[in-house]
Amino acid sequence: MSEDQNRFVADHVIGLPRSGIRDFFELVAAMKDVISLGIGEPDFTTPWHIREAAIYALEKGRTHYTSNLGLIELRREISAYVGRNFGLEYNPNNEVLVTVGVSEAMDIALRAVLNPGDKVLYQDPCFVSYHPTVLLAHGVGVPIKTDAESAFTLKAEEVKKSWEPGCKVLMINLPCNPTGGVAERAELEEIAKFAVEKDMLVISDEIYAEMTYEGEHVSIGTFPGMRERTIFLHGFSKGWAMTGWRLGYACAPADLTEAMMKVHQYSMMCASIVAQDAGVEALRNGDDAVKKMKQAYQRRRDLVVRRFNEIGITCHKPNATFYAFPNITSTGLDSKTFAKRLLEEERVAMVPGTAFGQYGEGFVRCSFATSYDQLVEACNRIERFVNNCK
Numbered sequence: 001m002s003e004d005q006n007r008f009v010a011d012h013v014i015g016l017p018r019s020g021i022r023d024f025f026e027l028v029a030a031m032k033d034v035i036s037l038g039i040g041e042p043d044f045t046t047p048w049h050i051r052e053a054a055i056y057a058l059e060k061g062r063t064h065y066t067s068n069l070g071l072i073e074l075r076r077e078i079s080a081y082v083g084r085n086f087g088l089e090y091n092p093n094n095e096v097l098v099t100v101g102v103s104e105a106m107d108i109a110l111r112a113v114l115n116p117g118d119k120v121l122y123q124d125p126c127f128v129s130y131h132p133t134v135l136l137a138h139g140v141g142v143p144i145k146t147d148a149e150s151a152f153t154l155k156a157e158e159v160k161k162s163w164e165p166g167c168k169v170l171m172i173n174l175p176c177n178p179t180g181g182v183a184e185r186a187e188l189e190e191i192a193k194f195a196v197e198k199d200m201l202v203i204s205d206e207i208y209a210e211m212t213y214e215g216e217h218v219s220i221g222t223f224p225g226m227r228e229r230t231i232f233l234h235g236f237s238k239g240w241a242m243t244g245w246r247l248g249y250a251c252a253p254a255d256l257t258e259a260m261m262k263v264h265q266y267s268m269m270c271a272s273i274v275a276q277d278a279g280v281e282a283l284r285n286g287d288d289a290v291k292k293m294k295q296a297y298q299r300r301r302d303l304v305v306r307r308f309n310e311i312g313i314t315c316h317k318p319n320a321t322f323y324a325f326p327n328i329t330s331t332g333l334d335s336k337t338f339a340k341r342l343l344e345e346e347r348v349a350m351v352p353g354t355a356f357g358q359y360g361e362g363f364v365r366c367s368f369a370t371s372y373d374q375l376v377e378a379c380n381r382i383e384r385f386v387n388n389c390k
């Protein structure tokens, strides 16, 4: 952008870094025969019965706005699903807000609660949008380190160490993109106690909960004193393979839901009615399809983790998500160089760990939401590349 045009752009937007993933995938798009382990979305198409519900919605002429909060049928299904699977009770009339993906839910949650300069604690490495979304809401991000030694689990000790005066919000993503990290129940309970002690609001993004392979998924909102200070975020993109539908939700006590609704109604108004009808079907009859996809991811996870460790890029076994996060320091390359050279020399795309935060250096993110055969071939190519680095 020229100097001249820049004068129209807000300072905090000029200062915003471009997504490391986007830059990288512009490179990938210009190449042939690339096996992409880069994009964070299921390779599965949305299950047919869910697509059929959307087709039927159109046939019935359901082409209008919905309530700002979302269709009441969908909010009832969400309330029942979240109660059943996460142990959290929300009133569908005033504590559930349907959004345009978890991306919008995160954005309106932050915009609804942050005053300029308020600080937000967040895991690092984390989903690429977290820090920019904080900055766009005029907040200040404060990273919490997670590391490979503890399989990128979120540690109460690190949360406490990172906390500083002015931290109003703790934003967590468990299970975590890009690391697959989770938190043990006891750790999470201690983090919850700390949030109460410091009177922090917790925004809990649990979009990967359905892909938990080992152990139980625990929601921070279930601990004493937490319901009143938790905004629970979830959506359909990952578990139900519905990224393109743009459907998610936020659940929170009524006052917080009302605050988010205000931001939502003046920006998005509502999520697409067709997507919302599909969402009702997904929650009513989608459990089997979700389970099947999860089984496929688990088999692929076991393959890539085994192969990465054989190849010499040490990789902890992620308990959840469809991401592996191997340590590539044995190659002597930094994350960016590793990813760039692997792409150029072997036509395999993985995202440099630094795209997800400062503590991502030394790692790359591998999305194993791609076919088993492709993963076998990708691992062979990675092996050749790593051997050439020696």
Ligand SMILES: Cc1ncc(COP(=O)(O)O)c(C=O)c1O
Pocket: 040, 100, 101, 102, 103, 104, 127, 173, 176, 177, 205, 207, 235, 236, 237, 243, 246, 247, 248
């Ligand atoms: C942790 C996390 N939260 C939110 C999102 C965005 O999800 P949605 O498609 O629902 O906007 C993603 C997408 O990759 C994610 O990884």
